Amino acid sequence: MEIMRASAVRWGESYDSRLIQGSAFGLTSKSVEFEGCQFAATDLSKSKWQKVTMINVQIDACDLANARWSNVIWEKVELKKCRGVGLQLLDANCIDSLFVNCKFHLGAFHGSRFRNCRWENCDLREANFEGTEFIDVIFRSCDLRAARFPNCSAKNLDLRESHLAGLQIDPARLRGTRVDLSQLPALAEIFGLTIEPVDDDLHETH
Numbered sequence: 001m002e003i004m005r006a007s008a009v010r011w012g013e014s015y016d017s018r019l020i021q022g023s024a025f026g027l028t029s030k031s032v033e034f035e036g037c038q039f040a041a042t043d044l045s046k047s048k049w050q051k052v053t054m055i056n057v058q059i060d061a062c063d064l065a066n067a068r069w070s071n072v073i074w075e076k077v078e079l080k081k082c083r084g085v086g087l088q089l090l091d092a093n094c095i096d097s098l099f100v101n102c103k104f105h106l107g108a109f110h111g112s113r114f115r116n117c118r119w120e121n122c123d124l125r126e127a128n129f130e131g132t133e134f135i136d137v138i139f140r141s142c143d144l145r146a147a148r149f150p151n152c153s154a155k156n157l158d159l160r161e162s163h164l165a166g167l168q169i170d171p172a173r174l175r176g177t178r179v180d181l182s183q184l185p186a187l188a189e190i191f192g193l194t195i196e197p198v199d200d201d202l203h204e205t206h
Contacts, residue, residue, distance in 0.1 A: 001017055004019065006043070025044075036057070049068075079098070094114045117137050122142045126145075136155070139159050153173065162183070
């Protein structure tokens with residue numbers, strides 16, 4: 001696989017089967033395509049990319065902090081051990097993609113669509129998924145505390161083993177979602193329920 005410096009990425013270019021390393025800090029691009037590529041320990045922080053297409057791409061141990069990528073098409077993309085605090089992934093269409101051990105605290109995913117995707121052990125605290133569509137999506141062992149899901153839609157969503165305290169979502173959007181017993185206190189808060197033990201004294205015969 002040919003090695004390419006991240007700083008060499010240019011507008012309107014397509015890149016195939018490249019190993020991309022180095023820094024693209026703050027790089028702006030109006031259109032860029034990658035297929036069969038791997039980003040390894042690449043600094044992509046504060047980059048501003050539009051019309052980003054990635055197919056069969058691996059993004060390993062990269063810095064995506066405060067990057068802003070819009071009109072994104074991701075198909076069979078894998079992100080592992082990436083740092084993306086404040087990442088903005090806007091109007092994205094993500095299919096058959098995987099996110100593992102990534103830190104996306106305060107990330108924004110407005111207007112995006114995730115289909116057949118899996119998030120595993122990711123930090124998504126206070127992330128904003130406004131207007132996002134989820135179809136066959138799994139959040140496994142993720143930190144979703146205080147994450148927001150306004151105006152989202154979900155079909156076959158799986159939240160098991162994830163932290164849901166303070167999750168902000170319309171309860172109706174959770175219809176059919178798979179959860180586990182340990183999540184019941186957080187879910188009770190979402191539904192406005194109070195969990196408390198039965199006072200046996202009320203059942204004593206006087």
